[in-house]
Amino acid sequence: MTVRFKQFPGVSLSEEDFRQGKVLYQMDELKAEYAWDSGIAIGTYLAGLKRGVILGVRCSHCRKVVVPPRTVCEWCFRPMEEYVELPDTGTVNTFSLCYITWDMRRISEPEIPAVIHLDGTSELGPSSVIMGGILHKLGEVDPKEVHIGMRVQAVWKPAAERTGAITDILYFKPIR
């Protein structure tokens, strides 16, 4: 192409072009509100969180226990109906120290998102699937001390304040 084409289309604009009014544009905001039904599996999961329990679900065929719960086993394509109470402890599978928000604002104290592999769930071979991995955040910990493999436990909201949401767990903290 570089040999066939000498010129390439595409006019690049800068912030300055906008400030100087060289470009006309239309601003608008979309309004979109939703109320998502939690469904059978996640509804059961949320009800468990409300009473301070993490629920996994077991496949009656392959016996895997997974979190978050779902109504169909991805491996067997058979129903998953047997809910299992799990301990609220687990292991940090991976984490990040995040210094920006969703809209790219800077924050000085990092948020610490992590994938936490919950205890009591199934595990396949070394490089495949972690059945009990969930996304959550870490707290009550010095960012410098967080490491993969760290043992953690859920810190719950007081029972009266729980609403049946993933945020009923405030964060996970190290087990000392």
Place this chain on the structure above:
Amino acid sequence: MRKVAVIGAGMTRFVRRALETPKELSWEAARMALESCELTMDDIDAVCFGTAPDAFDGVHMNGEYASDGAGGWRKPFMRSYVGGGTGVFVPIQGWYHVASGMFDVVLVVAEEKMSSYYPHAQAAFLTIFDHTTERPLGPNLLWIFALEMNRYMSTYGLKKEDIARVAVLHKRNAAAHPCALLGDANITVEDVLNSEVLAWPVQRLDVSPVSDGAVAIVLAAEHVAKRLTDKPVWIEGVGWHLDTAYWTNRDLVYPRYVEYAARMAYEMAGIKEPRKEIHIAEPYDPFDYKALHHLEGLQLAPRGRAIELYLDGTAERDGDLPICPSGGLLGVGNPIAAAGLMKIAELFWQLRGEAGERQVPGNPRRGVAQAWGDLMQVGTVVVMGR
């Protein structure tokens, strides 16, 4: 199945913010692709269009909205959408249109305009997280890459200064690309390591830029291709694959979705030893570690050892296996769907010996391009050869 060739390609510059609308970008790329093989819209039997989420543009059915620019009017027209994998999936869609015998000549256009979304296109991605179990935690898109990069680095004991070599090579390669947004012939590992920390271990220069742009290619059945050009580049193998939607249930250390897509494409292409039979690789590189991850999924390096290709010079343009000679997403830019199709266009130009300053020496015969989409879930792979 009939043999299918790429016979023409065109692209716009990739820029942070384009004056042109999605329709206008699509038209520019489509016009160039047609001109490059001396066809007109009358010769085109069907149009395949790729653009990633409607959320960027705030337009529902964005493919249909932009269809006139892509030449879709009064033609069988279809948009495909598999997130970031779209750019390498839309030529696969074009391939089966032709391979099946349904159409002889198909125009494939991929366009993305990310700059319209305010304040930053990153936020348009938030809806890929689960609305009940993840979004209440206030995630941002970088979380998942930072989590994956950390898992990958820690498992194999890789160093940040080594991974930075990927960003350096790709951005240096892009300096020779006339459409590149972030080409830089003088960038160093120190520049990458000194850039702002966004979500550790991800720093500013580990990431590809938000961009606007469009790319188009023309596909033809064998009997047409041989009439139109003496340098057809054949699509020898295609593959695509999906991993579990529960991304936290995946061990992020290895991209199985890429492996399965690659195995499908290699089997079709008759490739038994990819490392020996592939001469150019264009793995998807929205982040520097991601190129390494994908090279391992593509079976071009053992697990945890793709970095060696960069450390010993194998990945360089004149190395044994040039990687992203285009400059990749890190250097040329990352207008999502267009970025994937840019890799296909690059293989087309490289395999025809038309890549100018970027030309890989030694008359390369075969290349592979790959993209990935959604929360590391979709793998799309195309093998091309001459």
